[in-house]
Amino acid sequence: MPKTEEAKIIGRQLLRSSSSVGANYRAACRARSQAEFHAKLSIVVEEADESVFWMEILVEAEVVKPNELDYLSDEANQILKIAAASRKTVSAKKY
Structure with missing residues (x-):
């Protein structure tokens, strides 16, 4: 990542959304x-989707090149x- 303010933000x-994926998956397993x-698992889906969003923003804002991500x-x-x-x-099993 470049050292720009935009890249840091x-x-x-x-980092927050992607680490949340792992933490909430671990919580789901327990x-x-x-x-x-x-x-x-719903939180995992939301945070994974948000992670994809932030990667798309990095590319669209031309902070990184598309092939880098x-x-x-x-x-x-x-x-x-x-x-x-x-x-x-899980939803189909009608918990």
């Missing part, structure tokens, strides 16, 4: 009920899809 937001699991964006989108599909499966 967006980078901090990306859930005491299916309802709690669903709630935590291709791999991370792809990984984030895969995590988002997996978490969303898992949440859908």
